[in-house]
Amino acid sequence: MNDEMQKKPDYGKISKILVETLKLPQSPVAVKLAKSPEGIPEGVEEIKDTVRHCQMVAMAGREGKIFYARADKHACAGGAWALGLKEITPSLQTGEFYFKLGKFESWASCMRTIKSIPNVHKTSSTEPATYATVYAPLEKTPFDPHVIIIVSQPVMMLKFAQALLYKMGGRIHSEFSGIQSVCADACTQPYLTGKANISLGCDGSRKFSGIDDDYMVMGIPAEIIEEVAEAVPIVSGAPGSKTRK
Template identity: 40%
Template sequence: MNYGEMVKELNELLGLKGSPVAVKLVENADEIPDGYKKMDEKKRHCEFVQDARLKGNKGYATSEEHLCKGGAGVMGIETLPESVATGSMYYKLGNFETAEGALETVNAIPKARKNNYASIYAPLESAEFDPDVVVLILTPKQALKVSQSLLRKKGGRISSDYSGIQSLCADAVAAVKERGIPNMTLGCNGSRKFAQIADEEVIIGLPPENLEDIVEALKVFKEKWG
């Protein structure tokens, strides 16, 4: 797939801010592409995504580089901390009225089924690997166009499965990789605070094989609707 040409067309058709982000979860160190280095500072998964999107950063992060252990945990890079796995952290933070509600929510959060060594990041147009997921950070109007594009060929509905926590890690990456279908999410307190996802932005995670249909549909919409 020619990702460079696709990103060029997506930018022309949608007017993206920054790049779509290629994300891949790998089980072993020998799956890291040549030339990719460990991230040089510890950050959260959502921050690594934003750095690839807005700064063009490439690299990979093992459990050592992931500051947010909840994010690393749902992606299978390390064991979920007990406070996250039981929901007690979110209950104490005031997200939920009861501990039972917190536990029910975290049990339902999408999680990687395999143990992984690292997560890899790059702007899609310059990724030297086949991503598991492409993360788009969009305005609602752009997300509408992408949603319409996803449905043009076969119809149906767009999944938007989220709980307001662990958004770019669980909702936009783990859910999409495990289910093989797109998912739209609204961000979370952490991603909006630390990765500075803007108030007017939403997130869509896509299987990369959907990109070609999106671009083709957007071209048709431009021709028909202007």
């Protein structure tokens, strides 16, 4: 099951437009949730180290690395669960994990938050929903991604928000809870809903993947990245538009 798109966007061109127009601090990151071994592109190797999903995104965006990671290469249990690689752990499900970190007044408030976090559900009783996550800088991606992850300043997120609304208008509705930002907020949420999502980041992603204090995170479904790239130069060049100097 290769899970490729029927339409074949020019990802290199799209990345060039986004990076050059908005002066992004790192490449947009292409992420695929491969459902089977057949979904791993030929020639792409598995990561050797065991790290967090947010660190893998940083490796692709800042270092230009292309790789995949199965469940045993994911160090963060919460991230692996949100991405459909592993079952949720008992301590996470009950609220114990985040309660002990001091981020909630009660286990119950933590449990309510956990229940609202998007996660990729498995489709059978024996196999996980996701076989492996695959990463690449967007301009070099050898696969059709499911989600494009952007890490940048708030003013650049403003341009992306305006680009998302350029054709149809409306409002941007983002969901986050201050935890699991790069996995659940910026990857799973867009994957499941087909809508872009903006997140403030979380303590874990900022600590372990080096997301700057002045940066935010956004996930954009791959199906709409082409139209977003078309709109970005227009909204950025519009009279009165404010972009990064």
